[in-house]
Amino acid sequence: MSEVKLEYDGQTYSFPIVVGTENEKAIDISKLRASTGLVTLDNGYVNTGSCQSKITFLNGEQGILRYRGYSIEELCEKSSFVEVMYLLINGELPTETQLSTFRTDLRGGDNLSNDVRKFYSLYPKDAHPMGIVSATLSTLSTFHQDLTPGNLSADQKSKVMSLLLGYMKSICAYAYRSNTGKAFVDANPDLNYVEDFLSLMFADDKGQYEVDPEIAQAIDLLLILHADHEQNCSASTVRLVGSSQANLFATISAGVDALWGQLHGGANQAVIEMLEEIQKDGGGYKKFLDKAKDKNDPFRIMGFGHRVYKNFDPRAKIIKKACDSVLSKLGVNDPALEIAKGLEEAALTDDYFVERKLYPNVDFYSGIIYRAIGIPTNMFTVMFALGRLPGWISQWKEMIEDPTSRIGRPRQIYMGETARAYTPIGQR
Numbered sequence: 001m002s003e004v005k006l007e008y009d010g011q012t013y014s015f016p017i018v019v020g021t022e023n024e025k026a027i028d029i030s031k032l033r034a035s036t037g038l039v040t041l042d043n044g045y046v047n048t049g050s051c052q053s054k055i056t057f058l059n060g061e062q063g064i065l066r067y068r069g070y071s072i073e074e075l076c077e078k079s080s081f082v083e084v085m086y087l088l089i090n091g092e093l094p095t096e097t098q099l100s101t102f103r104t105d106l107r108g109g110d111n112l113s114n115d116v117r118k119f120y121s122l123y124p125k126d127a128h129p130m131g132i133v134s135a136t137l138s139t140l141s142t143f144h145q146d147l148t149p150g151n152l153s154a155d156q157k158s159k160v161m162s163l164l165l166g167y168m169k170s171i172c173a174y175a176y177r178s179n180t181g182k183a184f185v186d187a188n189p190d191l192n193y194v195e196d197f198l199s200l201m202f203a204d205d206k207g208q209y210e211v212d213p214e215i216a217q218a219i220d221l222l223l224i225l226h227a228d229h230e231q232n233c234s235a236s237t238v239r240l241v242g243s244s245q246a247n248l249f250a251t252i253s254a255g256v257d258a259l260w261g262q263l264h265g266g267a268n269q270a271v272i273e274m275l276e277e278i279q280k281d282g283g284g285y286k287k288f289l290d291k292a293k294d295k296n297d298p299f300r301i302m303g304f305g306h307r308v309y310k311n312f313d314p315r316a317k318i319i320k321k322a323c324d325s326v327l328s329k330l331g332v333n334d335p336a337l338e339i340a341k342g343l344e345e346a347a348l349t350d351d352y353f354v355e356r357k358l359y360p361n362v363d364f365y366s367g368i369i370y371r372a373i374g375i376p377t378n379m380f381t382v383m384f385a386l387g388r389l390p391g392w393i394s395q396w397k398e399m400i401e402d403p404t405s406r407i408g409r410p411r412q413i414y415m416g417e418t419a420r421a422y423t424p425i426g427q428r
């Protein structure tokens, strides 16, 4: 069947079915309003496809995640974050020459200018680093005012995407350094992307930092796992803001803001805070599971549940395994890991969680690795943003290069007052 029939008001209308390469099916309702006068209503866009995309495939029932056709498991095992960045943005794995050129282009964003660095001194010392990262990206839009889609040739676009990826290492690391009162250090061209990020964050005031390969490898893995996740809240925000042809840096700043909330990327911080609370409370899970199930209590088990995954989140599986190995390699014994495992086991045998198909998501175990590496809790979501940047950029690029894409502008069903006459203030 290649079309769907809708009967409404005595008439029959046909709408085409669009079939994706993985046999996902959608009704194309782009002509619905013009032909029937109706719009769709879909709170939270649960059933709404906002675009056709070739970047990431996700099957929530089977727990499948692939970037450009490559499984997340294989990429984690064999690839690197820099290679994955290239793959997401360009659609193919790079040749040696392409990868080498890409690495050189990334170095173009090694150091933020002194003018941009000055802004960091103005934030309150207790500012959340996600606010600082978002503000810095917005600030950069004032230094790069010509970055609107219409102004960029293909070559300029490619250079500016690399520039932004390069800048992001410092943007994130300096949010931490300014919060902790540490002087900024420059990028180190002898280090690779992930090592350089760690150095920008943890080097002493003279720029000295000894790379621990275990730590660099663990961060590389986490960044790959976070690199894209199709039309989630922040990627959709990037597409929506970018669809008005806003400046690229401003568009990405909006993505960071969307990621910050605890129902999205902010969950990784919320998970550790929850595990600490459970530990302080004596380590029992029942009270917390009961709270999560109580409809009069806003508390939820953070790091659990997903809009799309209804079986397991493949990213959580990989991270849980990495958690054990990273902690043992680093010789860290974190009681939060045992609490998390116990909480997971208790939830997965509880009818409430089983019926609703609630499983640990990417944020459930990632914070335990970040913590073992010495990354402070309020920086966890910044780590997510560093990883997600290539995904946002790829989504933006795909959208602006698609000749059929239009400004994002949903409809609504108005439920407010109908027309009424203005009452002067003394008569109300």
Ligand code: CMC
Pocket: 044, 229, 232, 262, 263, 264, 265, 267, 292, 293, 299, 300, 301, 302, 303, 304, 305, 306, 307, 308, 356, 358, 361, 362, 363
């Ligand atoms: N703890 C307790 N109950 C939950 C949870 C949870 N973590 N998640 C969902 N539920 C319940 C929810 O109350 C609802 O129950 P009922 O049908 O009785 O009303 C049902 O499960 C469906 O939940 P929903 O809120 O309608 O589902 P959603 O698709 O709108 O929300 C979610 C998805 C991820 C926001 C939600 O599961 C949640 O709040 N999880 C905790 C926050 C979290 O871990 N977020 C990170 C998501 S993964 C990383 C990323 O990509 O951002």
